[in-house]
Amino acid sequence: MNIAVVGTSSVGTAIVKKAHEHGHTVTAFGDADGAFVDTDGIDVANAVENRESRDLSGTDPLEVALDASYDVLIEATPTSVGHSQPGYEHVRAAFKRDRDVVLVNKGLLAERYRDLRQLEEDSLGELRFEATVVGTIPVMTTIQDLDPTTISAVRGIFNGPSNFILTRMATEGLNYESVLAEVQELGIADADPTFDVDGIDAALQCVIVANVLEEGNSEYTLDDAAVEGIADLPGSALDLAVGDGRTIRLVGEVSDDQIRVGPRLIPEQSSLAVSGTDNIVQLETKHAGRLNISGRGADISTTATAALMDVSRLS
Amino acid sequence: MNIAVVGTSSVGTAIVKKAHEHGHTVTAFGDADGAFVDTDGIDVANAVENRESRDLSGTDPLEVALDASYDVLIEATPTSVGHSQPGYEHVRAAFKRDRDVVLVNKGLLAERYRDLRQLEEDSLGELRFEATVVGTIPVMTTIQDLDPTTISAVRGIFNGPSNFILTRMATEGLNYESVLAEVQELGIADADPTFDVDGIDAALQCVIVANVLEEGNSEYTLDDAAVEGIADLPGSALDLAVGDGRTIRLVGEVSDDQIRVGPRLIPEQSSLAVSGTDNIVQLETKHAGRLNISGRGADISTTATAALMDVSRLS
Numbered sequence: 179m180n181i182a183v184v185g186t187s188s189v190g191t192a193i194v195k196k197a198h199e200h201g202h203t204v205t206a207f208g209d210a211d212g213a214f215v216d217t218d219g220i221d222v223a224n225a226v227e228n229r230e231s232r233d234l235s236g237t238d239p240l241e242v243a244l245d246a247s248y249d250v251l252i253e254a255t256p257t258s259v260g261h262s263q264p265g266y267e268h269v270r271a272a273f274k275r276d277r278d279v280v281l282v283n284k285g286l287l288a289e290r291y292r293d294l295r296q297l298e299e300d301s302l303g304e305l306r307f308e309a310t311v312v313g314t315i316p317v318m319t320t321i322q323d324l325d326p327t328t329i330s331a332v333r334g335i336f337n338g339p340s341n342f343i344l345t346r347m348a349t350e351g352l353n354y355e356s357v358l359a360e361v362q363e364l365g366i367a368d369a370d371p372t373f374d375v376d377g378i379d380a381a382l383q384c385v386i387v388a389n390v391l392e393e394g395n396s397e398y399t400l401d402d403a404a405v406e407g408i409a410d411l412p413g414s415a416l417d418l419a420v421g422d423g424r425t426i427r428l429v430g431e432v433s434d435d436q437i438r439v440g441p442r443l444i445p446e447q448s449s450l451a452v453s454g455t456d457n458i459v460q461l462e463t464k465h466a467g468r469l470n471i472s473g474r475g476a477d478i479s480t481t482a483t484a485a486l487m488d489v490s491r492l493s
Numbered sequence: 494m495n496i497a498v499v500g501t502s503s504v505g506t507a508i509v510k511k512a513h514e515h516g517h518t519v520t521a522f523g524d525a526d527g528a529f530v531d532t533d534g535i536d537v538a539n540a541v542e543n544r545e546s547r548d549l550s551g552t553d554p555l556e557v558a559l560d561a562s563y564d565v566l567i568e569a570t571p572t573s574v575g576h577s578q579p580g581y582e583h584v585r586a587a588f589k590r591d592r593d594v595v596l597v598n599k600g601l602l603a604e605r606y607r608d609l610r611q612l613e614e615d616s617l618g619e620l621r622f623e624a625t626v627v628g629t630i631p632v633m634t635t636i637q638d639l640d641p642t643t644i645s646a647v648r649g650i651f652n653g654p655s656n657f658i659l660t661r662m663a664t665e666g667l668n669y670e671s672v673l674a675e676v677q678e679l680g681i682a683d684a685d686p687t688f689d690v691d692g693i694d695a696a697l698q699c700v701i702v703a704n705v706l707e708e709g710n711s712e713y714t715l716d717d718a719a720v721e722g723i724a725d726l727p728g729s730a731l732d733l734a735v736g737d738g739r740t741i742r743l744v745g746e747v748s749d750d751q752i753r754v755g756p757r758l759i760p761e762q763s764s765l766a767v768s769g770t771d772n773i774v775q776l777e778t779k780h781a782g783r784l785n786i787s788g789r790g791a792d793i794s795t796t797a798t799a800a801l802m803d804v805s806r807l808s
């Protein structure tokens with residue numbers, strides 16, 4: 179497939195670098211600062227180098243990228259909370275041209291779910307967003323396969339960095355601050371880790387799941403989620419839990435029309451107690467009982483891969 | 494959808510009883526001894542009662558059922574090893590009429606994979622068989638979604654009764670014979686448990702998975718599997734494992750063109766160490782790393798449900 183990638187941060191760049199490996203060709207890549215466009219496939223190495231060195235010579239305006247020849251637009255502008263632009267306009271432009279859209283930006287999806295579905299409905303294009311929820315773990319595909327109306331609850335570990343921190347605190351008896359410094363050094367958490375440790379990232383994913391389960395009957399945004407992070411969790415709480423055969427995890431949950439994210443005490447043997455940066459999602463289903471799907475949590479590389487897998491699902 | 498159910502053992506009967514709950518209508522139900530056929534939907538209660546009391550009055554020959562009005566044929570004759578009749582003829586009859594086919598009989602599928610795919614290719618009908626591998630856990634759907642050619646290995650716990658036995662032996666320090674008696678009393682294992690405890694059931698599922706991964710490039714049957722069961726496992730082996738933070742599970746594995754089933758020593762914390770009758774399948778994928786899918790293991794009820802979920806996937 180020919181793809182246009184809008185968004186040049188780390189995930190957008192990773193998508194462009196990996197596209198060929200998945201059998202796809204990047205015909206446009208850029209953002210508001212300028213874009214590389216070539217019907218035969220852009221020179222990826224050159225484009226990535228130019229973006230990294232902030233050399234925008236030889237680029238076209240973003241409008242040219244949005245008008246370029248592509249089958250699928252990947253919307254990969256950075257996730258932000260509280261406003262859905264310019265991502266929303268990129269999606270609108272693609273659907274208007276009856277192109278398919280793959281979303282990476284979870285803020286946009288959590289904020290404007292119903293509007294995006296409406297744009298999709300008015301278009302011949304299709305919307306996919308597996309990359310927005312636990313990266314390459316195929317949760318959205320599984321929910322669609324089982325039929326969202328037969329799923330009564332979803333809970334899980336949706337964020338890798340916070341799970342890594344809690345795992346290290348529990349196994350090494352360390353306090354929050356020292357583990358946070360460690361994960362920042364390892365590049366697992368950003369310099370500004372609030373998005374992960376305050377539960378916002380997990381909450382956005384739960385909002386997306388809640389909207390999918392509702393199938394448009396009602397609409398959720400981040401304001402509907404009760405969110406608590408792990409930054410105030412004392413190391414002593416984890417020590418107490420471990421001594422009792424339990425542990426603490428940042429659990430996200432969608433059930434009974436409620437969205438909740440917060441630290442929860444769970445048995446160490448529980449399937450929810452995945453380790454390190456792993457993620458898990460548990461589905462309570464009408465026909466198949468409780469299903470667990472787990473694997474690597476999302477990072478820059480897996481998020482890019484998840485978006486490209488969505489492109490492959492469209493072909 | 495209108496469905497014809499061929500096979501009147503416990504699973505066939507459970508399918509007929511549950512069909513309505515999934516929004517489907519049974520228009521034919523029977524086996525070589527006779528069949529109930531009604532274009533408007535058979536009288537399920539009456540048919541089930543007649544079969545259970547072995548009262549075949551008022552039934553038609555099976556040929557009438559195979560010629561009846563239906564969208565999907567569910568082949569639910571009992572799994573047998575070493576011969577694929579009469580199941581194969583039932584599938585052939587349905588595909589010849591361009592109907593879809595849902596398989597429950599794993600022996601038939603493991604024995605004649607390529608032939609069945611050929612029948613499907615020559616027909617407008619579609620073949621589905623999620624129910625043959627770990628029941629309602631959507632492993633086949635996930636493998637198809639990810640693309641079988643991108644999966645390098647599959648391993649897991651494919652059999653509930655043997656896993657229940659091993660779990661009880663490990664946690665209670667009991668020996669094999671006493672736990673086997675218990676599971677037979679609970680109805681978890683059949684009076685003849687060899688199919689479960691000798692690893693045949695797990696091996697058939699691995700053969701099916703291996704054929705799906707090969708996509709017809711080569712064909713596997715049960716003869717290609719190295720199979721070892723758990724009947725000779727001394728309780729002392731489990732005690733030793735547990736003392737060392739490990740446990741023993743009957744693991745099935747497809748990798749490097751090999752199919753192996755046998756008791757394996759694994760860490761107690763391993764995701765493979767599911768408890769009781771639960772099952773898990775681990776996929777080693779090119780793009781998404783290691784994915785785990787787990788849930789309830791197959792029994793009569795979940796197998797019937799899995800077959801009906803496959804019918805829903807066709808509609």
